[in-house]
Amino acid sequence: MIIQPRIRRNICVNAHPMGCAAQVQAQIHYVRSRGRIDSPQKVLVIGASNGYGLAARIVSAFASDAATIGVGFERPGNKKRTGTAGWYNIEAFRREADAAGLPAYNINGDAFSDEIKREVERIVRNHLGQIDFLVYSIAAPRRIDPDTGEIYSSVIKPIGGTFTAKTVDFHTGEVGRVSAEPANKEEISQTVKVMGGEDWMRWVEQMMSANLLSNGFLTIAFSYIGSEHTRALYRDGTIGAAKKDLEQKTAAINQMLQPIGGRALISVNKALVTRASAVIPAVPLYIALLYKVMKEKQLHEGCIQQMHRLYSEFLFTGQPPAVDAKGRIRIDDWEMREDVQKEVARLWQLADTGNLKQLADVKGLREEFLRHHGFGMPGVDYRQDVPPDIF
Numbered sequence: 001m002i003i004q005p006r007i008r009r010n011i012c013v014n015a016h017p018m019g020c021a022a023q024v025q026a027q028i029h030y031v032r033s034r035g036r037i038d039s040p041q042k043v044l045v046i047g048a049s050n051g052y053g054l055a056a057r058i059v060s061a062f063a064s065d066a067a068t069i070g071v072g073f074e075r076p077g078n079k080k081r082t083g084t085a086g087w088y089n090i091e092a093f094r095r096e097a098d099a100a101g102l103p104a105y106n107i108n109g110d111a112f113s114d115e116i117k118r119e120v121e122r123i124v125r126n127h128l129g130q131i132d133f134l135v136y137s138i139a140a141p142r143r144i145d146p147d148t149g150e151i152y153s154s155v156i157k158p159i160g161g162t163f164t165a166k167t168v169d170f171h172t173g174e175v176g177r178v179s180a181e182p183a184n185k186e187e188i189s190q191t192v193k194v195m196g197g198e199d200w201m202r203w204v205e206q207m208m209s210a211n212l213l214s215n216g217f218l219t220i221a222f223s224y225i226g227s228e229h230t231r232a233l234y235r236d237g238t239i240g241a242a243k244k245d246l247e248q249k250t251a252a253i254n255q256m257l258q259p260i261g262g263r264a265l266i267s268v269n270k271a272l273v274t275r276a277s278a279v280i281p282a283v284p285l286y287i288a289l290l291y292k293v294m295k296e297k298q299l300h301e302g303c304i305q306q307m308h309r310l311y312s313e314f315l316f317t318g319q320p321p322a323v324d325a326k327g328r329i330r331i332d333d334w335e336m337r338e339d340v341q342k343e344v345a346r347l348w349q350l351a352d353t354g355n356l357k358q359l360a361d362v363k364g365l366r367e368e369f370l371r372h373h374g375f376g377m378p379g380v381d382y383r384q385d386v387p388p389d390i391f
């Protein structure tokens, strides 16, 4: 099959296996070029097939030679249809780890289920003994409660009032307006059920009671705050409510981890184009302006740079990590710098379809989005016939 990108409403519905593999290799190359980091050796990443989780696993393996277990929820390719990008990414990672002699175990399935938790426990018991670092990096649209079988769905909506803002279709470059009606109570609580901290806590709880966490165990989950432009929809909306719940769960997890001297942390990450963030209204316009400003100031980072900085400058320096007043690590520090936000706000006011090319880095955003699906990678021959089930 000749595989070209197929995009519908900011969602890319296919992926290129060789391009995804090249994208994983590029991240590995970046990490290797930066030298060694002394970080935990037995690492579990939940949400390891894409975005921040994939990047964290790459840093653990290729900067620290860690043995890793990666959980993702992806669709394989078949003769007629490509798999999801994450399917190819996680397999490409395993192959690279194999070639480097690094133990790497992949699990494809629903991390919210107890069945997948038991499968991970089995792998830890049989191969690693215990784990010393757990990265929780899930972005999911729904969750089946393992206790009740009930299905919960997450929505991206404001709370308390309608949200109206500028947005961009980043494939056509057209600037328009978007509106989102406020969520009702049920939608808020369902979103918290999916994207809040309950499942993170369940992972730690179950692994701890199975005696699979080492002394000094560390776990981290990712949050987002962001700018005024997306605040009503994001931080003060349904997803923000879930993120606040995630952040609050650190207290209970820390208490649970006391007997083994363990610790739970939150890292607030930068806004980046990933499969998850591209579909949030107004976020692509914000990101396109942010990329423009941060690139001009030479502050731009992608997932791999963010994760590398998290490990090398915050988590594993030999000192306790710097945290904000609420105890969170802030690798969104450069995004939130006053000069950056001021400039984004100025450009936001001016942006329209006619001047967007000059004011915003829509090209960079589009390229990064496509690279997440394995398209536009240097060195990949996209005219070649590739079987979608090649791996």
Ligand SMILES: NC(=O)c1ccc[n+]([C@@H]2O[C@H](COP(=O)([O-])OP(=O)(O)OC[C@H]3O[C@@H](n4cnc5c(N)ncnc54)[C@H](O)[C@@H]3O)[C@@H](O)[C@H]2O)c1
Binding pocket: 046, 047, 048, 049, 050, 051, 052, 053, 071, 072, 073, 074, 086, 109, 110, 111, 112, 136, 137, 138, 139, 140, 141, 222, 223, 224, 268, 269, 270, 271, 272, 273, 274, 275, 276, 277
């Ligand atoms: N992208 C951003 O701008 C941004 C910024 C700050 C924080 N974050 C947070 O970082 C985390 C990861 O986001 P991302 O943007 O890297 O997302 P992503 O879509 O790139 O990756 C999500 C991962 O979750 C996995 N996943 C989804 N549902 C699953 C399930 N049921 N079982 C197992 N795995 C499942 C996917 O397979 C994938 O590996 C999220 O918590 C997100 O809120 C993202």
